[in-house]
Amino acid sequence: MTSSPPRPGRDSRVARLPPRERILDAAEELFLTEGVRAVGVQAIAERAKTTKMALYRHFATKDALIEEWLRIVAAQYTTAFDRVEAEHADDGRAQVLGVAHFVAEGLPDIVRRGCPFVNSIAGLTDPGHPARRLIAEHKVKQRRRLTVMCERAGAQAPDEVSAEITFLLEGAQVSAQNGAVDRAGDRLVAAVTGVLDRATAVGGRADGS
Template identity: 70%
Template sequence: MDRVSRQSRVAKLPPRERILDAAEELFSREGIKAVGVQAIADRAETTKMALYRHFATKDALVEEWLRIVAADYTAVFDRLEEEHPDEPRAQILGIARFIADGLPEISHRGCPFINSIAELPDRAHPARRLIEAHKANQMRRLTDLCARAGLSDPDEAAAEITFILEGAQVSTQNGSVEHAGERLMRIVEAVLERHSAPKGAR
């Protein structure tokens, strides 16, 4: 986005949204630790004082940014549930497709959760707790979908699919695997088939 277009867009946003927009851009591009409050304020075209009126600390801003990112992922589960209310298998494949389609962006910026976990070693950090709670909720929802799809071992199937989705993101980020999106979809489909097959047929 050119500077004039960005200035026009930023000018239309309320201060809090401008700050979050700037934080998302800088945290994703440079990392949490490397970005200071002044840089965020400058990018948001506001002041540190204004930033602190909306977010008491940088940690509070990090937490709110990740809360928004988590809500976007949760919205995917919700949308697929509405689109395929009685088709848990279609919902699982829809989740996999969402991750696969997002891999090109991951290759440039990395997964915000993976990147943030690496920078937040303290498990008591509010943002770290938010990520862990979000991931646990995703696992519960995926396990429920596997159960509703009639898979023989929903816990195991959900764990395998989670490994695939998250592993594909890491592999894309470090450039170690080509055609990761296509391979991700094939492997998830294979997991579903294997856990759908009668025990004697595996």
């Protein structure tokens, strides 16, 4: 949902990281700034202070490297969902708002570097690409978990509510990336709160009916 924060270990100690981690760090920086298709393996190897041969020992192809990077990004979202569920056990409303705050807090990073998923989809035109399939599967799982949270919150139509909230979460990221809306984080949390208020009112639904 949001741009990935710097991977653990990316600081002045980067030269001491294992080669595989240096490669992933370098790939992330270049993929986000230049796009997954524009970046060549040689450029990634140079940024990681290694060789193409060493890179291919860890990742058979550039596509495999893209897929692994996105798998790590997706895992960060899974961790965020796990955290809000653990912090607000059985409180679906707090869980949904926790997700909204997580996305809102990541928007400044998206302004700087863009959303890994949005940027990658733009560069991966083949819908059957393994990385595209990974993103699609991740989004399905994320939506399913959000639906469960909405149900816990007492939403009258949890699947419809999770769909509307997903539109808000995704839309906030795109708006932040292109600079279309100011105070995107505050607006996102307020909008999600409003959807929950309507959906959990007696007889209420996400569309206000």
